[in-house]
Amino acid sequence: MPETDTIDMLVGITPGSALDAIRARRPEARKHAEVSYRVLFAPEALAGVSAQERFALGSFVVELHGEVQTGAFYLAGLVASGASDALLAAVAAAVGEATTTGPFGSYPEGPLSAENTEGIIYSVSAELRAALGPRLTTAFEHAHMLVFHPRDAAPESLQAMLDAGWSTTDIVTLSQITAFLSFQIRVVSGLRTLAASA
Amino acid sequence: MPETTLTPPAHTVPTVFTRAQLDWLPWIEPLAIEELTDRHRTALMEVARIKSPYFRLLARDPDALEARTRTDKDIFYNTDAGLPRAERELAAAATSRLNGCIYCASVHARFSATYSKRVDDVEKLLAEGVGADLGERWNAVVAASVALTSTPIAFGPEHVARLRASGLDDLAISDVIQGAAFFNWANRLMLSLGEPALEG
Numbered sequence: 553m554p555e556t557d558t559i560d561m562l563v564g565i566t567p568g569s570a571l572d573a574i575r576a577r578r579p580e581a582r583k584h585a586e587v588s589y590r591v592l593f594a595p596e597a598l599a600g601v602s603a604q605e606r607f608a609l610g611s612f613v614v615e616l617h618g619e620v621q622t623g624a625f626y627l628a629g630l631v632a633s634g635a636s637d638a639l640l641a642a643v644a645a646a647v648g649e650a651t652t653t654g655p656f657g658s659y660p661e662g663p664l665s666a667e668n669t670e671g672i673i674y675s676v677s678a679e680l681r682a683a684l685g686p687r688l689t690t691a692f693e694h695a696h697m698l699v700f701h702p703r704d705a706a707p708e709s710l711q712a713m714l715d716a717g718w719s720t721t722d723i724v725t726l727s728q729i730t731a732f733l734s735f736q737i738r739v740v741s742g743l744r745t746l747a748a749s750a
Numbered sequence: 751m752p753e754t755t756l757t758p759p760a761h762t763v764p765t766v767f768t769r770a771q772l773d774w775l776p777w778i779e780p781l782a783i784e785e786l787t788d789r790h791r792t793a794l795m796e797v798a799r800i801k802s803p804y805f806r807l808l809a810r811d812p813d814a815l816e817a818r819t820r821t822d823k824d825i826f827y828n829t830d831a832g833l834p835r836a837e838r839e840l841a842a843a844a845t846s847r848l849n850g851c852i853y854c855a856s857v858h859a860r861f862s863a864t865y866s867k868r869v870d871d872v873e874k875l876l877a878e879g880v881g882a883d884l885g886e887r888w889n890a891v892v893a894a895s896v897a898l899t900s901t902p903i904a905f906g907p908e909h910v911a912r913l914r915a916s917g918l919d920d921l922a923i924s925d926v927i928q929g930a931a932f933f934n935w936a937n938r939l940m941l942s943l944g945e946p947a948l949e950g
Binding site for chain 1: 752753754755763764765766767777778807808810811813814817818820823825828830831832848849850851852879898899900902903905906907909910911920921923924925927928930931932934935936937938939942943
């Protein structure tokens with residue numbers, strides 16, 4: 553078993569508490585939520601996505617959710633990766649210009665079109681593109697779509713990432729990072745609310 | 751030379767939520783069956799998944815795939831008390847309905863209908879959306895899933911209270927939380943790496 557559990561730490565679950573006992577009833581989910589965090593943010597082999605890119609994306613995604621404590625955890629990871637002040641400032645500024653609410657988006661044309669809802673389609677501003685570089689710029693634009701309007705997904709944003717130098721395998725890893733965080737953030741938030749409702 | 755996305759073959763796009771069996775067509779290249787190493791095969795976890803382009807695509811990051819799958823199976827299949835399987839699947843279906851994942855909703859609506867035998871209520875959720883009236887206990891599970899799926903997250907003490915009033919204990923409530931949270935993971939992969947198609 554991993555020695556620390558990120559979800560327990562972020563929720564504030566202590567050994568012997570009621571939530572500790574509840575999480576122990578789903579031991580594989582508890583263990584592999586943590587393994588997921590480790591293989592996505594501190595893998596044995598980084599392959600095509602650097603630690604700094606993983607935490608820059610992670611920090612952006614969590615901050616888009618407005619989850620302050622979880623955001624601080626991923627920001628600390630980004631700082632520990634040796635991120636420059638310029639990159640840290642660019643990630644924070646990107647969060648500022650990209651934050652909205654979700655889920656929104658469109659359906660294939662037909663009966664569900666009546667449920668289509670509009671929202672911000674994020675394009676990284678010109679002043680942030682230089683600090684982020686083309687790889688993180690396309691990764692952030694893709695992640696924004698995944699966070700807020702996933703049903704608008706289309707091959708074009710994947711092609712933009714391929715054109716920026718990501719491989720197909722890198723895109724799978726980046727997609728897993730954003731998708732996994734969408735889970736981890738909600739478990740942390742939900743369990744914190746449950747703990748406070750005792 | 752950068753790689754390029756795939757152009758799916760001609761197919762019929764589903765335009766409504768359905769319990770029918772759907773296909774899924776990838777937008778980027780899955781590993782070919784002959785490329786799969788022992789590590790990839792272990793990460794797939796089930797032999798049948800070798801035939802699935804979705805799982806062979808995720809197998810490009812085998813450690814992430816395996817951990818994802820083990821998390822999934824315990825949240826939905828662990829039979830030690832907590833929320834009945836039908837209602838874990840309801841949380842998955844409601845989350846998928848709100849995010850707009852027609853493929854995921856089809857699979858988990860089928861499971862929810864199978865385990866609950868409440869086909870009409872499941873059909874109502876698919877047809878009317880997350881505001882459908884499914885009776886108070888199911889309404890409470892759907893409302894909690896919706897609040898958890900919203901960004902920013904809107905799940906609050908009022909949702910916990912409503913679930914408790916419907917007879918859920920805290921283990922069952924944690925199953926709602928983990929079920930809805932997990933489908934916020936699954937929907938995003940399924941929606942963004944390819945698209946659904948009607949079979950045939």
